[in-house]
Amino acid sequence: MTPKRSEHIALGLMVSGAFLALAILFFIIAVIMIKGLPHITLRFLLDNPMDMGRAGGIFSTIVSTVYLLVVSLIIAIPLGVGTAIYLTEYTKEGLITKIIRFGTECLAGVPSIILGLFGFILLVIKLGFGWSVLSGGISLSIMILPVIIRTSEEAIKSVPASYRDINKVLGGTRWQGITRLVLPSAAPGILTGVILSVGRGIGETAVVIFTLGTSLRIPFSLFDSGRSMAVHFYLLAREGISMNNAYATAAVLVFSILFINILSYYLMHRFVARRR
Amino acid sequence: MAEFILEIKHFNLFYGDFPALKDLSFSIKEHTVTALIGPSGCGKSTLLRSFNRMNDLIQGVRTEGEILFKGENIAQNGINLVALRQKIGMVFQRPNPFPLTVRDNITFGPRVMGEKKADILEAAVEKSLTRVGLWKVLKDSLEKNALSLSDEQQQRLCIARLLAVKPEIVLMDEPCSALDPIATLRIEELMLELKKRYTVVVVTHNMQQAARVSDETGLMYLGELIEFDNTKKIFTTPSQKITEDYVTGKFG
Numbered sequence: 001m002t003p004k005r006s007e008h009i010a011l012g013l014m015v016s017g018a019f020l021a022l023a024i025l026f027f028i029i030a031v032i033m034i035k036g037l038p039h040i041t042l043r044f045l046l047d048n049p050m051d052m053g054r055a056g057g058i059f060s061t062i063v064s065t066v067y068l069l070v071v072s073l074i075i076a077i078p079l080g081v082g083t084a085i086y087l088t089e090y091t092k093e094g095l096i097t098k099i100i101r102f103g104t105e106c107l108a109g110v111p112s113i114i115l116g117l118f119g120f121i122l123l124v125i126k127l128g129f130g131w132s133v134l135s136g137g138i139s140l141s142i143m144i145l146p147v148i149i150r151t152s153e154e155a156i157k158s159v160p161a162s163y164r165d166i167n168k169v170l171g172g173t174r175w176q177g178i179t180r181l182v183l184p185s186a187a188p189g190i191l192t193g194v195i196l197s198v199g200r201g202i203g204e205t206a207v208v209i210f211t212l213g214t215s216l217r218i219p220f221s222l223f224d225s226g227r228s229m230a231v232h233f234y235l236l237a238r239e240g241i242s243m244n245n246a247y248a249t250a251a252v253l254v255f256s257i258l259f260i261n262i263l264s265y266y267l268m269h270r271f272v273a274r275r276r
Numbered sequence: 277m278a279e280f281i282l283e284i285k286h287f288n289l290f291y292g293d294f295p296a297l298k299d300l301s302f303s304i305k306e307h308t309v310t311a312l313i314g315p316s317g318c319g320k321s322t323l324l325r326s327f328n329r330m331n332d333l334i335q336g337v338r339t340e341g342e343i344l345f346k347g348e349n350i351a352q353n354g355i356n357l358v359a360l361r362q363k364i365g366m367v368f369q370r371p372n373p374f375p376l377t378v379r380d381n382i383t384f385g386p387r388v389m390g391e392k393k394a395d396i397l398e399a400a401v402e403k404s405l406t407r408v409g410l411w412k413v414l415k416d417s418l419e420k421n422a423l424s425l426s427d428e429q430q431q432r433l434c435i436a437r438l439l440a441v442k443p444e445i446v447l448m449d450e451p452c453s454a455l456d457p458i459a460t461l462r463i464e465e466l467m468l469e470l471k472k473r474y475t476v477v478v479v480t481h482n483m484q485q486a487a488r489v490s491d492e493t494g495l496m497y498l499g500e501l502i503e504f505d506n507t508k509k510i511f512t513t514p515s516q517k518i519t520e521d522y523v524t525g526k527f528g
Contacts, residue, residue, distance in 0.1 A: 092335070162372040165330065166434075170385035170441055171362035180388070181374060 029254060036251030039244045045252070049216050053232060054242045058249050060218040064133070064226030067219055068212055069201050071137025072144060073194065079141070080148030081183075081190060087149075088156045089178055108146035115143050116210035124211060131213025131225035139211040140204060144197035151196065155189020156182055188268045195264040199257050205230045229253050281306040281445060281475050282327065287341035287351065289322060289331065295499060296322050299341070302494060302504040309467055309476040311490035311507065313483060315527070318496040320479045324447050327477065328364040329357055345445075362389070365443035369450045371430035373422035373437070378405075378414055381422045381433055385441035404436040407473070408466060428459035432466065439474075446470060448478040452485065464489045483523055487511050495519045 001009075047057030083100065091097050119139030129135045159182050167177035183190075205228075213225030214235060227235075229249055236246035282304040289297040297319045304310050312320040322331065329350065331337045343351040350360055362385075373381050382401045383391075391397060401418065405411040410432050414420070422433055431451060438446060448467070452460040460482075467476050467489045480486050486493050487507060494504040495518070503510060503519045514520045521527055 160372070162368065163374065165368070166372060166374070167388070168330070169328065169361055169366045170388060170437065171358050172388035173358065176388045180384070185375065
């Protein structure tokens, strides 16, 4: 085979691979949209589920999902960003950073069903939080923590080293440098990590089903149980309750992820543009 | 007669076991421009960074000897580094404003030092920008992002940002190496203007620059101070052969 020919074949394989990947994405979205969109109405969004989800809407599951995500982000963002700051700004590369990084990688590799079980045993049973937004939020925060640490670390590392030098020259402490220069400059990157983790969290079932529960009411207190959209979809489909409502829920889920992504890119670009 | 603001006495600096600065002794007068010249790697930037202890950030650095700033040894342990760096400020090679507005760049220093009063901050902005010749140009665009300024204006802004914390000595590490020749001349004029209020120490590769702006010049070579004298003398009748060879371009 001539080098030119092998070049052509390699290129052809890679292009078709890329298109195949894209095609799968479009196929999945298309199926969900075709089967789900016709059933999405304003009432579907604003009504609570009735008859175990056979009728009515998905309002309570939307509320549960948002509530769950907010709680998990409130826990995971300070922990994750704090860890990233410690790793990049306060320690020299060494045994400790290696251990922390290795631990983070391991945490990222833990199957979500294990995290669900862990949350169930520790939070739901042992600590007596029961199936609740609190249990679900804590468990989910453990799942998204590695993503936030990793992306925040990369974002903080990409802040020019000269900022830290000048901060010193101008008499700023390390903490002042972090809060006034490093974090604002790293914010778009950190935000990307947060969005990524919201995307993962919003579609998570295994962690949530054991810890948030499956109740169809609207959760008010942190100790109320609820049912996230993803879990709702899973139960509707698995128990064959209503495929129409299952697909409609899935469509709402996909739309939310799309919306969050677009919004975050918009915010990010605005943020970056303002600082240029 | 100006008195000495910096006195370097038998100063040595080691990177691990490697001696980067060897037994340096000389003194810098107040309200003068002092140029440090020498080929790359001779230690002139290291010396400059010793004056505000920026070398402390590098692992394995060790020093011997004294650097007296107004009589106080700043090379010893236990010195308040934040206060020291506020008194002895530094401008870097590349213009490096923060990605903030012009105003926020200037007020950054005073703010981290705890100044909150708007009128004092505003006064600092006007005063600092005036001293670097930017006030007339920028007074109506203080909200402009500093990164949108020209390179020369950015470097001026960086100097203004430093002046806002009221330093006594301004260290400049090849402040014109990223600028075009015309901007370079204007920054040199600024150095002459600055020495009325501050003491300027500039590291430069550009011998014409040293000759144009400085009152005294030190030639460094392989970590040693070969000669330190009146600039005119260094460039016309140096006492050392190395100095003559360097300023006439025979090596370096």
